[in-house]
Amino acid sequence: MNLFTVMQRFPTHRDCLNYLEDVRWGDDPECPYCQSNDVERKQEKGRQGRWNCYTCTSSFNVLSGTIMEQTRIPLQKWFVALSLMINAKKSLSSCQLGRDIELNQKSAWYMQQRIRTAMASEGENELLQGLVEADETFVGGKPRKANKRVDDNKELGRKVSKKVAVLGAVERGGRVKTTVPRDVSGWSIYRFLKSAVNPDVTTLITDEYRAYNSVSGTVPHYVIKHEERYVDDWVHTNTIEGFWSGVKRAWYGTHHHYTREYMPLYLAEASWKYNERQNPHSFSDFMQGLFG
Ligand SMILES: [Zn+2]
Structure with missing residues (x-):
């Protein structure tokens, strides 16, 4: 739902309340306690x-027990904020959001973090399957041309201390799952992929980074050797690399001053948006997830 539709459908606080009451309770209002x-x-x-x-x-209201509870922020601002976040291709800074909905930056940031937290928990338990590309990258610090990969922790700390390692797996034409691992060792990669893909119905594709061999015994695993070529028929990692470049554009364009501790939530937002990219009802589905 774009901004215009949100303003049209929910012109007053009462309209927002009616909508949420309907999503949460239908015709059977229920005490949340x-x-x-x-x-x-x-x-x-x-x-x-x-x-x-x-x-x-x-005494209660429809917001009891949800991310919108006890914030004193008018519901319309929540609705508009969600719509703006969903439609912002490169993400949206809290300063910008604050200006858009007439709220101080701190409150805008707080809303965004709550929305991202809710986005993070969506689809948590659904495993990826089919052709799945996995890859890792580093986000943060200053953008640099050659993003050299280092798999040694000491080296990581010294050379790219401001960058954060992120790991992801994506279905061809489907969903993505991401995480901020402690490191990009074989063990971390194994643990992530175990939680993200269904090994019985998955074919995994990665580049030649040797830490991915940690899962070779559990799932069919094809490797594209980037030193030789980037695409070998269906064996490539272009999908996940496209996703990473979107994450980086959002990060460097919008959130560059944030720190490592918030990376999981920014990544959650990027992943949620990617997974909802073809869903025209992502706004109401999100509300349904929160209140339904
Ligand atoms: Zn009660």
Whole structure:
């Protein structure tokens, strides 16, 4: 849903509330504390969307227990922020978002982090399958021309200390999964791929980096030797490399001043967007994931 549609569909706080109540409860409003349906809408002046539970006597609203709870940020701003984040090709800085929705940078950043956290948990348990490309790269620090790979930790610390290693696997024409590993050793790669792909129905493609041999015994594994060529019929890693270049564009263009500790959430946002790239209902599906 683009900005225009969001503004049109949800012109008031009440409209946002109605929408979320419908997504979360349909026709059966339920107390989030005791799951009772013996609840009634409160009639209060000035506060919309409060409910009373007759079973446990709590008072609640549709946001209770979600990322939007207790923030005092008007719901419309959440809606617009989500729409802007989804549609921002190169991601969106908190300064820019703050200006767009008239919120201070800190609050805008806080909203984004909550949204990214929710994005991170989507599709967590679905394993990749089919033709899967895996690759690692380094993000952060200053952009440099030749991104030399080092698989020795000491070397890593000395030469590219400001860069963060990231690992990913992507289905051809499908979804991506990513992580920020401790290092890019064979063990880290093995652990990541074990959690990301279904080995029974997967053919793995990587470049010649030897740490990928750690999974060779568990899944059919094809290697493209980049020293010789980049594509050998269907054996290539162009899909994951395309994904990485998007991540890097967003990072260097938008988030370059952030640090390592936030990388997992930025990566989660990039991965979520990639996985939703062909879904025209990603906005409502996201809300459904949060509230449904
Ligand atoms: Zn209750």
